[in-house]
Amino acid sequence: MLMQQKNTYPTKDFLLGGGESLERSWSQKTGPELRHWKTNQWQKFLAQGLPSPRVEEWKYTDLSALVKKPFQPAMASEEAQLSEWSKGAEDRESWPEEQGEPGPTLVFINGHWSQSLSDLKAWPQQVKLLTIEEALLQDPSRLAHLENFSQIYEDAFSRLNGAAWGGALWIEVDPQVKVSQTVRILHWNEPGQGRELRGSRVVLWLGEQSEVRLVEKFVGSSGEAKDSDSSMVNSVLDLHLSAGSRLRSLQIQQQPQWLFHFSQVRARLEKDSHWESFSLTQGGRRSRLDLYADLIGTGAEALVNGLYFAKDKNQSDHRTLIRHLSPHSQSEQLYKGVVGEKGEASFNGKIYIAPQAQQVASQQLNKNLLLSETAEVHSKPELEVYADNVKANHGSAVGQVNPDQLFYLMSRGLRREEATQLLIQGFVSDVIFKLESPEWQRWLQSLVGRSV
Amino acid sequence: MKEYKYGFVTDIETDSLGKGLNEDVIRLISSKKKEPEWMLEYRLKAFKHWQKMEEPRWAQVSYAPIDFQDICYYSAPKKQSETEGPKSLDDLDPELLKTFERLGIPLSEQKRISGVAVDAVFDSVSIGTTHQEILKEHGVVFCSISEALQEHPEIVKKYFGSVVPYADNFYAALNAAVFTDGSFVYIPKGVKCPVDLSTYFRINARDTGQFERTLIVAEEGSYVNYLEGCTAPMRDNNQLHAAVVELVALERAEIKYSTVQNWYSGDQEGQGGIYNFVTKRGKCVGKSSKISWTQVEAGSAITWKYPSVILQGDDSVGAFYSVALTHDKMQADTGTKMIHVGKNTKSTIISKGISTDQSVNSYRGQVKMMPSAQGARNFSQCDSMLVGDQSAANTFPYIDVKNKTAVVEHEASTSRISEDQLFYLQSRGLNMEESIALLVNGFCKEVFKQLPLEFSVEAVKLIEMKLENSIG
Known part of the structure; x- marks a missing residue:
């Protein structure tokens, strides 16, 4: 017991109004089984607390700023209520080029899924799109699948997400279906009512021999905040790759400075499935990206790259x-x-x-x-x-940066900054070139250009 | 059967304290050693601090909790513990001389190895040091730490605990409280030590813990090559060995420290064996000083140690070369720490782990570049070889860089012994065992070549012997 106290930050005051306000924030479609499961996740989160830097996995990220002041669950908002929406168009609308029709865009606002802002015109056939709450009402056996993702990995953040997600989607690609467009998920954040917790969860279920591409992007309105006022994004992406399926996924994190960003990707790969994952982290005052993959089938393959x-x-x-x-x-x-x-x-x-x-x-x-x-x-x-x-x-x-290379470029007439930039670009390019799609490569080069 | 040929017990009358640990035991140890008052105070301070500490559990090893009250903290051969002690090595109890002869470390005048001065430590005390005359001629002090506390208290006081303070960790605190003996080396300014120095540790008595303390101080421009060897009898209960080794290298000094560790590792079922929980650390205090650790870890039920170097002086150099071989149910969690403080400091880490049978072999190391470490450089390479499908090999490197001009490189690989190479050797007429031994020796060559010749030969033989019957 003594050990546990030292290794954790207590979370009993984590949410304003505690468990009751949490339950009030749940969707009305939350069925009894799911309620039970969510309560259970919350109980575990309370009992286990948040890890301190004494816990090996959190050695380099101190979470004490998260327990300085309680959070409140973010509320769903409509376009009219958004004050910054008009300003962020450029960031929001940048996507990789596509050969055919542009794909559908699912939009999350402050952690809540917004059907009205999403663009579903091009939603591919034979791909189910449900909220997790609906998905479980339709087929209660899916709860076991949801729980199974916890077998891959479970910690304070996935539990908190389970208990307190705002928006949660269940996307299921039918077997044998090869989706030609890219599914885009946009997470938009702008300041809300005080210190908010913004949880979102997406389950992407690939049926046997199916294929899909996914781009997930986290952006928000600019600004800054004190550590004790910073809101927090807590996202979980759960991936299930059935036998022979193929997924290519891209995660872009360009969060503003007033946000702490915690995201998790958990993937299960069955026989001969193939996953190509890429993440780009450019923003966030404190940012953490956890990626867990279980290769449970023979011949499963995971290519996981990041910048x-x-x-x-x-x-x-x-x-x-x-x-x-x-x-x-x-x-x-x-x-x-x-x-x-x-x-x-x-x-x-x-x-x-x-x-x-x-x-x-x-x-x-x-x-x-x-x-x-x-x-x-x-x-x-x-x-x-x-x-x-x-x-x-x-x-x-x-x-x-290699001083010899710098010297060489400068001797060819480049200024120090230009030469440095060129070398950084060279340094990051080989990760980008790992991607299969040339469109994605080009798009990432342009995004990276900003940070260089 | 892999035979542990050093598993015999010497039947000798001992003067031992009963089991248990309290302030009185510490006072008694201190008084038996006729230590100065400050040493006793230091011990008691360390003991108070130790009582407040928690046993660390983070290593990748598992063992039943240790009952620290069930250990005897002092045991010495009877004749030795009497006040006077023998005048020369030839006056030693013949039983003891025979023991060390069987271990391959003859101490008596006629037989001893030329070119290597040996300090023999039997359970809790040092029983004698060879080659004293030639060392004296050069002003080198090589004696037991108890002797040093009486003869050279000012040097000991200056450096004792300066590299590993008692509050450093649980076992270092315990050691600081109850240490019984160990070696002390002092190399004066500008002296290249004329012979290699060596300490041989032997645990003999049942239920004793060995808590030795070694301190090596190399003054400006000096050089010393130090070797350490260890064995213990075969017993079915576990014994604790918690040593502290401190090295201090001043300006342009060089210390080479080599260990061939062959404590009893327990039987095939994992019964018995030594728990080897050791804190070894060197400090390159002066400019351009050099410390290198070379270790061959082939014994102990559990090995848990990280010989480290603090590179404080500018242009100082640290090195760590290690071979860790585990078999049966042995567990090893070993590696190093290189802390770069000074400018243009350099460090090299070469670690080779071989795990066979059901053993677990982990490399754990840290390379830290402090903001002041301009132009510092590190290269690490950690290779693991798995023999048999029930063994495990882990690598846990920590790389922390706080200076942009520092360059750190780390490489690691894990693979099993190459089928093709095995096939080739067998087609040339070698049997399976010989082929494996040859390939493993090749795998470890980079480390073995760092060892002094006699040790190198011994290490190769040791690895071959340990590999017998562990064909995957």
Whole structure:
């Protein structure tokens, strides 16, 4: 008991009005089973508290700012109530080019799904779109699926999300369906009523042999806030890849400075499924992206890449955990970071290979570029291997812009800043080139241009 | 059967304290050693602090809780503990001489190894040090720490606890309270130590813990090569070994510290064996100083240690070379810490882990670049080899960089022994065991070549012996 207190921040005053105000915030379509499940998640969140930096997984991100002042669940708002909506059009409307018709856009406002602002004209056939509440009323057996995602990973943030999500969607791609357009999810944030908790959850269920692409983007109106007033985004993306399915997903985080951003991606990969994931982190005062993948089927493949920028006093923290639970599965990770000013970036990646997971190939590489005297980088690539017939490698490097290369470019007439920019662009490009789609590559290059 | 050939027990009369730990025990140890008052105070302070501490559990090892009251904290061969002590090594109890001879460390005048001065530690006390004359000639002090406390208290007082303070961690605090013996080395300014120095640790008595304390001080421009070896009898209960080693290198000094650790590792079922919970740390205080740790960890039921270097002086250099071999149900969580403080400091980490049978072998290391570490550089390479499908290999590196001019590189790989290479060697007439031994030796070569010749040969033999019968 004593240990537990030291390792956690108590959460009994986390929400204004506690459990009662929480229950009032739930959708009216929340069925009794789901109510029970959500209450349970809340109880667990209360009992376990928030992890302190003494907990290994949270060593580099201190959550004490989250318990300084209670949060209140964000309310759903209509377009008319939004004061900043008109200003953020440029950020909101930037999407990768598409060869055919542009895909549908699902819009979340302050964590709530807004059907009126979403663009569903191009919603593909044979893909179900429901709120999680509706999905469970239709088919109560889905609750077990929801719970199953907790088997991949569960912590204070996923529990809080389960208990207090504002908007929650269930997207199900029927077997054999190959969706040609990209499904876009936009999360828009602007200041609300005080210190708000903005939870959202999306479950994407891919039927056997199906295929889909997904771009998820977090943006918001600019501004700043004190740590004790900052609102918090708490998003969870749950992915289920049935046998033979293929998913390509992109997550862009460009949150404003008045927000803390906590997002989780949990994926389960069945036999011969293939997942290509890419994340770009550019904003957020404190930002954390956790990615958990269980490769449960033979031949499952996960390519997980990421790019992060931290400047000002921003803290960016990435954690990945890839668990190889079956033979012949493969994973590859490449994460690169560029850290300047007083930025602080952490990367903690873990590869776990279970005893039965023979003939597995797994790779991980983390590279960081430090641009200023005051920037900080923590890198912790881990391997936990229990099977002998495997290949697992990881590497990590931290350094500055190569002075010889800088000198060369300057001798060719470039100014120092231009030369540095060019070198940073070169540094980040190879992660972007890992993406299969040239349209996505071009789009990311343009987004990255801003941070460089 | 993998035989542990050092598993015998020496039948010798001992002077031991009863089990248990309290202030009186500490006072008694201190008085038996005729220590100065300040040392006793230090011990008691450490003990008070230790009582407030919690046992650490974060390592990737599992073991039943240790009952610290069920350990005997002092045990010495009878004749040795009497006030006078033997005049020369040849006056030692013949039983003891025989023991060390069986361990391959002859102490008596005629037989001892030339070129290496040996300090032999038996349970809680140092029983003698060879090659004293030549060392004296050069002004090198090499004796037990108890002796040093009486003969050179000013040097000991200056450096004792300066690298590993008693509040550092749970086992360091325990050691500071109850340490019984260990070696003390002092190399004066500009002296290149004429012979290699070596300490041999032997646990003999039942239910004793060994808490040795080693302090090595290398003055400006000096050089020393220090070797350490350890064995223990085969017993079915676990024994605790919680040592503290402190190295201090002043300007341009160089300390090379090598360990071949072969404590009893328990039987195939994981019964018995030594818990090796050791704090080893060096501090490159002066400019351009150098400290290197080389370790071959082949024994102990549980190994839990991180020989570290604090690179404080500008241009100082730290190195860590390690081979850790685990078999049966052994557990090892070992690695290093390189803390870069000074400008242009450099460190190298080469770690090779081999896990066979059902053992767990983890590398855990930290490289930290402080804001002041301009132009610091680190290279780490950690390779693991798995032999058999029930073993586990883990890598947990921590890289913390707070200076943009610092460059840190880390590489790690885990794989099993190559089928092709095995096949090739077997087709050339080697049997399976020989082939594996050859490949493992090749895998560890980078580390072995850091060891002094005699040790290197011993290490190769040790690894071969340990690998017998662990074919996957």
